Amino acid sequence: MDVNRLMNSVPMWLACGLAVSLIIVQAIIFFRQAYAAGPEVGLTRQQMRVGVRSAAITSIGPSIVILSGMLSLLVSVGGPMAWMRLSLIGSVMFESMAAGIGTSAVGVTLGSDPMTGTAFAMAVWTMILGSIGWVIFSTLSANRMDQVQMKLVRGDAAMLTVISTAAIIGAFSALSSSHLIKLNKNSIACLAGAGIMLLLMNISEKKNIRWLKDWNLTFAILGGMLITLLF
Template sequence: MVWIESLPVVPAYMDVANSRWLWLSTVPVVSVVLLQAAIFFRRAWSDGKEIGLSDDQLKSGFKTGVISAIGPAIAVLVGMLALIATVGGPVAWMRLSVIGSVAFELPAAELGVSQFGYSLGDSDITETAYATAVWSMTLGGTGWLLVSAFGTPHMEKARQKLGEGKDALIPIIGAAAMLGAFAYFLTGEVASGTPETGSVATGGLVMLILLQIADNKEIQWLREWALGTAMMVGLLVGVALQVTVGTWW
């Protein structure tokens, strides 16, 4: 029958992942984000006038916020493709509207399914492994929320305590942690085959080139589009390698 043949190779858990119930379950938390934005916005607008900001300044700030958000949000949308492909529409939408970014959510999901020996993109991922990915993203994301919820009032003191000497180390430790983690992620991909390796290398190379151009010519939009472009080109190279040379290991 036609409908059996047209069944996609999408893993079975995708029915659950794209179900109405999951869409519904994402509504409350996304509402909190919008609610907070509305509360803060109202108060900032009225207190802004109090402290001497003009209507024009407030409007210009608002307008710039809207305009500047459109480009990056579309770029996030392209990045969301990878997340939709692996965890479904609702969870992808929620994770990228609340807390997350593609750079956190993908690895967090990968760490979830890897508990069962799977890797994102495997077609036989079980519903349990998928649920582990959801838990992994959710619990992993709470760290930022808790620190910002209870740490923000103390941030100023903490910053000063860290002192000058260690101030310089903060960005270095952050970048080193990121490099170590992504080195681990990408070596796992390199181990899976030639097309994956080509995709890793291309993604990195395109990113380097685009960021270099953006820096030299001061092109902000290029920075916003760099990751989206790098992943699309990396994808194309991966496919090209798959259909031409296949894999060597």
């Protein structure tokens, strides 16, 4: 069987579909649990709706970036695997690297040599074996890390908020700075996104414009991208 047909065959779609449906089921269960717990922990329906809406709006842009990454992966490992890998565990960079390492172990350079059945299987196995470490460790350790964190704050609930807020700022500092130090167009995009955001925050916070708060991030991202194009 031709490798391209194999990569995009019905059995491959079914196998990958099975894995993707697990992620959907997990997301739905966690959503329902959280939605049911909301009122019990003192959240209003309105607060939950606003949170969900903002997350939904924020998801769209990055989803499209992931989609464009999927297209490059799709050429080398076929539709089902590219689709599954970017829904489950993966990120574009990891998957392309894993696929490349896998095929090269049987002498096929990804992207230049023609794909063979064995090379494709190598890519599949390497992507799987290389990624389950994250799931195994995080699944085993999530509740333990929570216990450690609880011990560290010793019942001081306000401290937990201080820690989490600081962690968010630290994480986005790390992510921003990796683009800033490149001193290329990515740096401009990062600065422009931050600049527009500060401007919009000043307006929406001071005048308390509810709808603008919801769209701040979208405007900042789009504005940042468009400004970067001008350079």
